[in-house]
Amino acid sequence: QLLESGGGLVQPGGSLKLSCAASGFSFKNFAMTWVRQAPGKGLEWVATINNSGGSTYFADSVKGRFTISRDNSKKTHYLQMNSLRIEDTAVYFCAKLGAAAFDVWGRGTLVTVSS
Amino acid sequence: IVLTQSPGLLSLSPGERATLSCRASESVGSISVAWYQHKPGQAPRLLIYGASNRATGIPDRFSGSGSGADFTLTITRLEPEDSAVYYCQQYGSSVAFGQGTKVEIK
Numbered sequence: 001q002l003l004e005s006g007g008g009l010v011q012p013g014g015s016l017k018l019s020c021a022a023s024g025f026s027f028k029n030f031a032m033t034w035v036r037q038a039p040g041k042g043l044e045w046v047a048t049i050n051n052s053g054g055s056t057y058f059a060d061s062v063k064g065r066f067t068i069s070r071d072n073s074k075k076t077h078y079l080q081m082n083s084l085r086i087e088d089t090a091v092y093f094c095a096k097l098g099a100a101a102f103d104v105w106g107r108g109t110l111v112t113v114s115s
Numbered sequence: 116i117v118l119t120q121s122p123g124l125l126s127l128s129p130g131e132r133a134t135l136s137c138r139a140s141e142s143v144g145s146i147s148v149a150w151y152q153h154k155p156g157q158a159p160r161l162l163i164y165g166a167s168n169r170a171t172g173i174p175d176r177f178s179g180s181g182s183g184a185d186f187t188l189t190i191t192r193l194e195p196e197d198s199a200v201y202y203c204q205q206y207g208s209s210v211a212f213g214q215g216t217k218v219e220i221k
Binding site for chain 2: 099
């Protein structure tokens, strides 16, 4: 199971930190990911972190503004979002990376960037 | 890599077969292709991984095939609960999703 939290309303240029708490699997053994869905749009990959936290990967659309991290002792990973833009408005899903696919997903948390 | 799905909308009756296409902008390894089902307000659900392997708990009405740059998701004996948007996805040095195919059950 994955449970996202931390979404909300933020002004353009602001910051927000999302959390994803995991249960029911050996969290420390798996890479984790964030995927978002803007209103009326499809799924868009945002970022991935490997199991140790030593490697991170980002979509070009968020590179330099978002960071991804994890705390294996808390079975939680995070998405720090800075310099937010209106186009970052979306439902943000966290997901577990299994065999080259995202096999466990959360239900998402809504981020709204608006003045 | 860009994934292009077709058609954008598929409207079919219960019991019919749905054939969804996903074309990559270049050849990709089959192991890296997956399909997801997404219903409004719910978490996306993994259906197929490695192009043709059903995920845990997925009924055998769902099947995936393909190689190179062309991949297909087939849903046989459509049921009302199959109404959803279906996405293909490729995982490699980056991650790409197709734009989705909406399946409507009449």
